[in-house]
Amino acid sequence: SGLIGRSWAMVFAAGGFKVKLYDIAQQQLTNALENIRKQMKEMEKSGFLKGALSAEQQLALISVCTDLKAAVEGATFIQECTPENLELKKKIFSQLDLIVGDNVILSSSTSCLLPSKLFTGLKHVKQCIVSHPVNPPYFVPLVEIVPHPETDPSTTERTYALMKKIGQSPVKLNREIEGFVLNRLQYAVISEAWRLVGEGVISPTDLDLVMSDGLGMRYAFIGPLETMHLNAEGVSNYCERYAEGMRLVLNTFGPVPEFSGETVQKVNQALSEKIPVVPKVLDARRKWRDECLTGLAKLKTQMKSD
Numbered sequence: 001s002g003l004i005g006r007s008w009a010m011v012f013a014a015g016g017f018k019v020k021l022y023d024i025a026q027q028q029l030t031n032a033l034e035n036i037r038k039q040m041k042e043m044e045k046s047g048f049l050k051g052a053l054s055a056e057q058q059l060a061l062i063s064v065c066t067d068l069k070a071a072v073e074g075a076t077f078i079q080e081c082t083p084e085n086l087e088l089k090k091k092i093f094s095q096l097d098l099i100v101g102d103n104v105i106l107s108s109s110t111s112c113l114l115p116s117k118l119f120t121g122l123k124h125v126k127q128c129i130v131s132h133p134v135n136p137p138y139f140v141p142l143v144e145i146v147p148h149p150e151t152d153p154s155t156t157e158r159t160y161a162l163m164k165k166i167g168q169s170p171v172k173l174n175r176e177i178e179g180f181v182l183n184r185l186q187y188a189v190i191s192e193a194w195r196l197v198g199e200g201v202i203s204p205t206d207l208d209l210v211m212s213d214g215l216g217m218r219y220a221f222i223g224p225l226e227t228m229h230l231n232a233e234g235v236s237n238y239c240e241r242y243a244e245g246m247r248l249v250l251n252t253f254g255p256v257p258e259f260s261g262e263t264v265q266k267v268n269q270a271l272s273e274k275i276p277v278v279p280k281v282l283d284a285r286r287k288w289r290d291e292c293l294t295g296l297a298k299l300k301t302q303m304k305s306d
Contacts, residue, residue, distance in 0.1 A: 001021050001023040001029050003135070005023075010036055010058070011050070014051030014166065014167065015166030016053060020063055043294070051167070079107050093106060103127075105159055106128045107129050108128075108132075109133055111132055114178070115146055116148055119148045128148050128151060129146065130144070130176075134182065137168070142170075142171065146180055149175075195254050198266070204271060
C-alpha cells in the first residue's frame with residue numbers, strides 16, 4: 001500500500017473495478033486510504049479525476065485487508081507492489097502460488113527484475129507476468145507488459161486488455177530484457193546527460209532545459225521513430241540523409257559513467273539550488289509535476305478525440 005500500490009488502486013477503481021489493498025500493517029492501510037481519499041477529492045475538485053464515477057463511488061470500491069488469503073479471494077488480477085527486492089517479491093509470489101486458482105493473473109510492478117528471476121519454479125508460472133508502470137501510474141499511463149518465457153499468451157492478452165480497459169497505455173515486450181524498454185531508453189539519456197555535464201559541455205540546469213523545452217516537447221506526443229519519419233520524407237529518407245552523421249556522433253560517446261565523484265556533486269548542487277532537498281519542498285515540486293502530467297494527459301485525450 002505504498003506509493004505505487006495506492007496509485008494502482010486508484011487506477012483500477014477509476015476503471016470501475018473492486019480493489020482490495022493488502023499490507024502487513026493496519027496503520028499503513030489506514031494511511032493509504034486517507035491519502036487516496038485526499039488525492040481523489042482534490043482531483044475531483046480540479047476536474048482531473050479519472051473515470052466516469054465520482055470520487056465517493058470510486059472510494060467505495062476500495063477496501064483494505066491484512067490477511068493475504070482473504071485479500072486475494074475472488075480476485076481475477078493481482079498486482080504486486082512490494083519494494084524492489086528480489087527475495088521479498090519471490091516470497092510473496094511463492095505464497096500467492098499456494099492459494100490462487102488457475103484463472104487469476106499474478107502480475108508484478110517491478111521496474112527491473114526479470115520475470116525469469118521472479119516466477120521460475122512457480123506452479124502457476126503460466127499465469128505470471130510483469131506489468132511495469134511508470135511512476136506515478138495514475139498520471140502516466142504507460143505500462144510495460146513483460147512475459148516470463150513460460151507465460152501463456154492468453155495471460156499477456158488478458159493483461160493487455162485489462163490495462164486498456166482501465167485507461168492505461170499498455171505495450172507488449174515479446175521477450176524479457178534487462179531494464180525492459182522504458183528504463184533502457186531512460187538510462188541511455190541519463191548516461192549521455194551525465195557525460196555532457198561531467199565533461200563541462202553544459203550546465204546541469206541547461207541540460208534539463210534541452211529535454212524539457214526541446215526533445216521532451218515532441219516526445220510527449222510522438223516517439224523517436226516517428227520523429228525520424230516526420231523530420232524527412234519517411235524513415236528511409238532520414239537514414240539516407242543522416243545515418244553517416246548519426247554514426248559519427250554516436251562513435252564519440254564515452255563509456256558508461258560511474259555516477260560518482262565530482263559530477264554527482266556538480267549535479268546535486270545545481271538541482272539542490274533549484275529544488276532544496278527538504279521533504280516539504282520536494283513534495284511541493286512532485287505535486288506540481290503531477291499537476292503538469294495531469295494537464296498534459298487531459299490535453300492528449302482531447303487531441304485524440306478531436
